[in-house]
Amino acid sequence: MEQTMELTTDQFIRDFEQTFNEQQQTLLQNATPTELFLALAHTIRQYYTPMWLERNESLSARQEKIAYYFSIEFLPGRMLETNLLNLGILDTVKEGFTQLGLDFTAVKNAEHDMALGNGGLGRLAAAFMDSLATTGYAGFGNGLRYKYGLFKQRIVDGYQVELPDAWFGSLGNVWETRKDHDAVNVRFFGNVYMADAGEGKLKPVYSNAQVLRAVPYDVPQLGYKNGVVNNLRLWDVEIPEEYELNYPTIADRRRVEDITAVLYPDDSTEEGKKLRLMQEYFMTSAGLQTIVKSYLKMGLPLEKIYEKVSVHINDTHPAVAPAEFMRILIDDYGMEWDAAWNATTKVMSYTNHTILSEALEKWSTGLFSFVLPRVFQIIVEIDNRYMAQMGAQGADYARVENTRIVRNGQVHMAHLAIIGGHSVNGVAQIHTELLKEDTLRDFYALTPEKFNNKTNGIVQRRWTQIAAPVLSQTIDKWIGFEWRNDIHALRALNDVVDNPRAQNDFWEVKQLAKKRLADYIEETTGVHVSTDAIFDVQVKRLHAYKRQLLNVMHIIKLYWDIKDNPEGDFTPRVFIFGAKAAPGYHFAKSIIKVINELANLINNDPEIGDKLKVVFLENYRVSLAELIIPAANVSEQISLASKEASGTSNMKFMMTGAVTMATLDGANIEIRDEVGEENIVIFGMTKDEVYHHYETHDYNARYLYDTDPVLHRVINTFVDGTIPRCQSEGSEIFDALVTYNDEYFLLEDFQSYVAAQARVSALYRDRERWMHMSMMNIANSDKFTSDDTIRQYAEEIWHLSLPHAGRHR
Ligand code: DL6
Structure with missing residues (x-):
């Protein structure tokens, strides 16, 4: 049933003026667009807060299954208009602004894009958040609270110049709420050994570990005219009070703050790689710890957590999740390996977003075991058991070797996500076919039942x-x-x-x-x-x-x-x-x-x-x-x-x-x-023609360049001085196209x-x-429509029920 807010223009004007006066203490007519934006956002917060509380209460009262979407990127852009539209009050607010003689467009433009993403991957995650709320499914996001988005691009003399994208700036994020009571500790580095815990059990003992505090900030995700408010949880890092003495200087503290400073820090150095791995583990560990805690509040047995919880691994960045979940179940809650593995594989699912092998993350075992020593032990154990189990089943040795997690000194994160979960999906039909035929063909041969397609969608x-x-x-x-x-x-x-x-x-x-x-x-x-x-x-x-x-x-x-x-x-x-x-x-x-x-x-x-x-x-x-x-x-x-x-x-x-x-x-x-x-x-x-070239190695870009006069002239234009001020860039392009045989077949097409x-x-x-x-x-x-895409995820992968029927279908 449609559920829009009952709000007259007069009431909105009263609410807005009151919030504005409390906040800004100046005359409305003197206010900057930013001041007006802040007052408007706070007015809206008052409107949706009761719905948000009610939603959380009703989900826990009904013990609903919840899917958690783990993603290193969320790219919602501006939230003001979406929130107004979804509350069903966009026109009312615009009318109110007209009556007040205020420029709504200027105010809307005062909001900085919430730019916690790079491109399609992050935008899709944000779209899914909107669609989960709109369809009514209980699906919550889990990510990082970066202070800087990807980067702000300026073009200077034709060149890209990257500036910090201080989207968070001095205003912060007006939509978020800090949830201090859900903060948890996350551990990095140090040494770990297994000590006798009695009753035939072992427990890990850590020394010299770095312990950091993960504090969640929740950003509400409003459904379209249905009163549903879901949650996007973004984690920030803090230094726990008890460890303050370890960080005597501002530089020491900054190194910690870096974990949530910027999306995709430069990973061309070892330091950069370490930081990225820490980011990925930080958000994954913190998210999983709170999920287990809130599940246990229902008083249900931990072995059955998969009945109430799904965790989705969006691309390989959160792919440490199966191993971390095992660590939590075994080390923190004393579960036996087999029960923990059964629960883990039923909870976890994974989306692949690319066939480009360079985008499927791998970590050197050296770095991984240094940053996450206990998780590495668990990964090695998962890997060994996988090999043994596949061997026992008589699986093809070469295939098993190709699919194992720790191989040639690297930890293959996609492999962990696939082995540690029950579902792998591609994001369009052809992509899923390619995963089955090529990129992940050995996995497909071994476990075809895990593979499915979910074509992307948009809001x-x-x-x-x-x-x-x-x-x-x-x-x-x-x-x-x-x-x-x-x-x-x-x-x-x-x-x-x-x-x-x-x-x-x-x-x-x-x-x-x-x-x-x-x-x-x-x-x-x-x-x-x-x-x-x-x-x-x-x-x-x-x-x-x-x-x-x-x-x-x-x-x-x-x-x-x-x-x-x-x-x-x-x-x-x-x-x-x-x-x-x-x-x-x-x-x-x-x-x-x-x-x-x-x-x-x-x-x-x-x-x-x-x-x-x-x-x-x-x-x-x-x-x-x-x-x-x-x-x-x-x-x-x-x-x-x-x-x-x-x-x-x-x-x-x-x-x-x-x-x-x-x-x-x-x-x-x-x-x-x-x-x-x-x-x-x-x-x-x-794609078959492309693959034919790969198989036969018969592609000859220089031949096309030499024999097609139009192509010849076009390609020469990069290097003959026609386009001024880009001699070296032009040569680089010429070489890529002709000298190095045109990797992406531009000349042929x-x-x-x-x-x-x-x-x-x-x-x-x-x-x-x-x-x-x-x-x-x-x-x-x-x-x-991403509403239909998310319905497929909810029904076919996460097996959610519909606690609050969205009216759209
Ligand atoms: O699935 C969302 C989006 C797709 O629409 C794009 O086609 C795909 O390139 C993108 N993948 C990534 C992952 N890394 N790379 N490359 O961003 O996902």
Whole structure:
């Protein structure tokens, strides 16, 4: 049943003014957007706090099973509007602000993005938090309370410059509540040996360990109009009072505070690696300790903890969880190994988010046993028992050897997550198939029953109702309001995709979004772009496999086409990029530099004019995505087939009416299945063709470069001085593409990409056809709701019941 707050505008104004007066002690009209934001956030806190308390009480009274989602990243972006929307009071509050003569947009923009994530992985975790609350399932997040997010990106002379992202800043996190009573200790380093504990049992004895205090801060996760409030628990580190003397200087204390200072500290040094491992263990141990404690409060037997608790390992960062859980059950609560192992494997489940082996974490046994000596002992024991058990079952020796946890001096974290759990899932159909066939094929052969697929999803409410309010109103106009509560109702739009008046409305909506973005582009980069042009967008992390460079090569081709024939009949395009490169990823940073210099060249060439523009928007983040995505005509999803596990921006673009330019990779394939072949533009090799090259070693990039004159000219452009101020970056790119045989097959896919882009230009000129495609994308995007994805996790992996029925389905 829908449960929105009963709140009149007058009541809101009274509540807001009272909170503001108590907090700020100044006149409303003199207040800065930040002061207004703080007062508004505190007003909202008063609204949801009773629901939060009630939720916690009812979950424990009913002894509900809870799933805990452990993730090193959570990327919610701004929370203000989501909280208002989910409480059902967004319009009331906006109206209240209008009546008070205050600018709601300025206040909303005063909130810093909660940027505890890097990209898709963290955004997915945040989406799942929203969807868990919205569907009503008891699913809680567990992560770290970083003071600095990934990094703030500035572009200086075309180069990426990384600045600390002080999102936490002086305001802190207005949404959080410190839960002191749930603080626990976490132990690192030292020596450990097993001593006789009587009754034939052993207990660990530690010496010289470092003990740190983990203090939780809870951030409420509100369901959409259903009164449900779940919890995202973020851990912070403190020095326990009894150990204060060990940290006499500020520098000593800072070293401890580093554990929750920054997301993904540089791990190119041993110190950096150590810090990351400490971060991962810190949040995992603290989370698991409190989970066991709160389970025991129910008075139920610990061996049956799996009946009330699921722990989900999101990517390999929290993959120490099975070993730590074993440690807690055995060392802290005296459980026998077999009972503990039975409980552990039933509690744990794991999502893999990549087939790139470098992203599947491994730790050297030296470092691991130094930082976590007792956990290492347990891992070795798990590994030995695994080998023995598999041997006893007569499993293929080579397979067992390939899947063991401790191997060649390394601890393989993905292996621990798989062996120590009951479920492994990929995040799109093709990705799960690849895990089974390739990346994890030995595991699949040994334990096929553990494998399943859960295609990613997005919080469509954020990408429509918040990011694209005018689009949302237009959908209301044509199919009514039901889709706002039940996204599957969006399919009614299929009936009007060829209605000329509807097409016109949706065209105008896109033009408005493009105008908003064009203004932002002009304001931030000084580049004027015409909204008559196709807005062609690629926003995502910068990585060679995502092939931003293929996009660049096509832009260079267009540049030469116009230069060769300035009077030709071109369909104008604005290419928009947004991307952060990992600080240590040199090649990705070179691509950023080249994009910026190419943009300078093109944007300042009067002969090119409005036919072609290139824009790189700095500091891509959730709030910027909310501006960019609804304004896109074309969504670039051009990774090498097999490499993008799923992608989620592809889903956001689809649902706001962009047409996808796609390889058959990740969730693009499922998007094609939903919209139909004729409403998406597919190009490039299939994953089987890619694998064929891997098997036959027959790929020859230099041959393509030598024999295709267009490619030849495009690639030479990187090094012949046409693009100024990037000689060394251009050479690096040339070498990657030609000298080192083009790891991601850009040259092979180039002509097919160019042809597909030419099709896009022709299609865009046929407005009826284009609007049909665009609206078909919106109308058929419901499959990608994270509400349905999370239902599948809840039902098929975590086996949760529905304590509070969300009304949406
Ligand atoms: O599952 C969320 C997201 C996928 O949509 C992306 O395709 C995938 O690249 C990303 N994976 C990661 C893990 N590390 N790497 N690379 O971020 O997960």
